[in-house]
Amino acid sequence: MTDARRGVPGPRKVGLAEVPDPVVEKPTDAVVRIVAAGVCGSDLWQYRGLEPLPTGARMGHEFIGVVAAAGPEVRSVQPGDCVVSPFSYSDGECSACREGLFVSCAEGGVWGDPGTPGGAQAEAIRVPFADATLVRLPVSGITGPDIRRFLPLADVLPTGHHAASLAAVGAGTGVVVIGDGPVAACACLAARRLGAERVLVLGHHPSRLAVSRAVGAETAAVRSLEEAVEAVRGFFGGLADVSLECVGTQDAVDTALACVRDGGVLSYVGWPTAGVAIPLRSTFDRNISVRGGLAPARRYLPELLADVAAGVLDPSPVIDAELSLEAAGDAYSVMDRRDVLKVCLRP
Incomplete structure (x- = not known):
């Protein structure tokens, strides 16, 4: 089996490796033949060397595919089923899982991390706790359009x-979204789905902001904190009720704080790079609530899948390029250069 890995030492190096085919090892396992895998913005932090990985580390945590084999205790899926996996697997039984905090499962992990069955940018993958992890897609086969609407x-x-x-x-919530990447566009979709009528997305790249406009937001191209605040005041007639931070850099956090009103909410989901901090004195003095995390x-897959399948929610615009798994290095390169918004890899 082929999978994408960190190549020779140094940043911006991704290569391919031949590894043993995954097999069912435990009765609760499934093996999934991957049809499409995403390259995530958080993968780029590792690609750029901001979060160094050892040579040979497996890459990727987003995939959809078809069940190739299932252990004797798996009940929710069977061979031939089309499935989506969240970026982490979990046992579904521990106290964290029972609370809906699946990413804190002590037996779980994020695909591609050390000690996990592998990365998702591969031809196939072993899925522990298949019943608790995999979600069946309402299709009998995965077509090109299905990839773009289901992979997100x-x-x-x-x-x-x-x-x-x-x-x-x-x-009635006034929402500003910080960032022009796929998560920002999806945050816009989510805010509109939850009832927000006015959503403004701030970013640097006009071509990427166009995707947020395609999913229902107004946008502004800004290059400084001052420009961001001016754009927000012009759009809302004041600062926003809610600021959704979707980048993970210090500049983005500072901008998110500057754009939210006193008494508002800063919600952060951008993968934080080293050294990013939220100054508590600023939030304390202004009574800003801070929420967020991984x-x-x-927990959200059943309701979101239902809306995607019904056509109520369409995240397909966030995937604007498809490449073969053999071109994984090119996929990382074009995303790193901001030539495309999000690539999916096809084994």
Whole structure:
């Protein structure tokens, strides 16, 4: 089997490796033949060397595919079923899982991390706790359009939903979204789904902001904190009720704070790079509530999948390029250069 891995030492190096085919090892396992895998913005932090990985580390945590084999205790899926996995697996039984905090499962893990069955940018993967992890898709086969509407369910759509739901976005909420990547576009989708009528997305790249406009937001291209605040005041007639931070850099956090009104909510879901901090004195003095964290994607999948399948929610615009798994290095390169918004890899 082929999978994508960190190549030779140094940043911006991704290569392919031949590894043993995954097999069912425990009765609760399933093996999934991957049809499409996403390259995530958080993968780019590792690609750029900001979060160094050892040479040979497996890459990727977003995938949809077809069940190839299932252990004797698996009940929810069977060979031939089309499935989506959240970016992490979990046992579904521990106290964290019972609370819906699947990413804190002591027996679970994020695909590709050390000690997990592997990365998702591969031809196949072994899924522990298949019943608790995999969600069956309402299709008998995965077509090209299915890839673009269902693959975002693995990570970016539930992450955007996490940001909006933690902030209690609803009818009448003025929402500013910081960032012009796939999570930001999905946060816009989620905010509109929860009832927000006015959503403004701030970013640097006009071509990427166009995707947020395609999913129902107004946008502004800004290059400084001062420009961001000016854009927000011009749009809302004041600062926003809610600021959704979807980047993970210090500049983005500072902008998110500057754009939210006193008494408002800052919700952060951008994967934080080293050294990012939220100054408590600023939030204390202004009575800003701070919420956020790693999305428990599995908790949100049933409701989001239902809306995607019904055509109520369409995250497909966030995937704007498809490449073969053999071109994984090119996929990382074009995303790193901001030539495309999000690539999916086809084994």
